[in-house]
Amino acid sequence: MDTPAKPITIGAVLFPGFEILDVYGPLEMFGMLGERARITMLAERPGPVRTLAGPAGLADASLAETGDLDVLLVPGGMGTRREVGNAAFIGELARLCARAGRVASVCTGSALLARAGVLDGRRATSNKRAFAWVRSQGPAVDWVPRARWVEDGRFFTASGVSAGIDMSLGLIASIFGRQASLEIATWAEYEWHEDSGWDPFASLNGLA
Template sequence: MTTEIQPNSHPTSDTRRGWMTRLALGAGVAALASTAGAQAQSGKKTVGVILYPDFEVLDVFGPVEMWANVPNMKVIFVAQKAGPVRSAQGVSAVADYGFDTSPALDIMMVPGGIGTLPELKNEGLLQFIREQDKRTELTTSVCTGSALLAKAGLLKGRRATSNKKFLSIAQSQDSSVTWVKHARWVEDGKYVTSSGVSAGTDMALAVIARFHGKDAARRLARTLEYQWSEDPNNDPFAIG
């Protein structure tokens, strides 16, 4: 029996969404709400997290914990078909949308995991990533998710990173990419790729800082009792 995890997408969830930051209130949420208010005319940013079988749980839920606490970010899960998708750790997350029903995404995040390998041959997934990328403000990845971005042809001539232990998987998808070995995350234009697993949470905070400023991201991290590694070039897990 698997456990299913679903993002906050139901009407009653808005009152629960970000409960910890709202209880802590103060600085973190106030700053985020303030800067989000300035963007109210454009509405919430839809953050689409792509799910596929055997995705890595922390790749998904580290960033989701951060983004879901930002007032003007609405996090949704998207998969080939709507419904439960089993992770590499055995728990399932519930995709709100299939590829054929997904709304346009403002921010797209592709996680990694052992499931990356078969998905490199999934043209349906790759085409969905390409089509959504035409409209995104930011396209992001965690861990070996950057291999999928490279396979989709989105990183040509750019700088990017990936899980260092499996960097060869990403490198083999596109030799025109400058694969950075010593980086917690890498930003190149609208593309933000992170190193392995826990690095995705640091990357997610960098995305928040991009829209709301570093101070707001720091305060949110402190409210959630997370020590943000702010330096994208400082990767303690880099090899070689």
């Protein structure tokens, strides 16, 4: 595996009502790459973006002013219910997806990718409690009910909320090798579910 000679660029998308851990779980793991990664927070406009729970994230740059990224990270959350109908936002996502080396979603973030049309004909997964709604956003997507995360080409879609942490370690392994992910998990005192097929939550929610 040829690891990148310069830092990889990671853009994390914020929108009102994003789910906290969908964003910051993966960003903790990417952040532990240190000098090997540069993280930028993106939104329709720079500035504070609120979660439903209260805490706000701060967008450093607008989607429109952002170009090529090595990794685009798209979270879920209740705000996705509104953003699937935000044509300007979905259009920017589609543009960034076309230019990104890898595209990652967490939870209902895959509904946003589905609306952007970039998952058509691909395998993908999502939050288990919102699966029917997500499925309705992308009839041409091959939705996988039982998976911690699904890797299909350059697309990495994770199940609900905390699954994004496991997915991000899988994505890091695809770039920097498995040993890098194992080290990061140990630094974070995190027990990585390395098997992307591990998913006790599918049957808990009557799926698969």
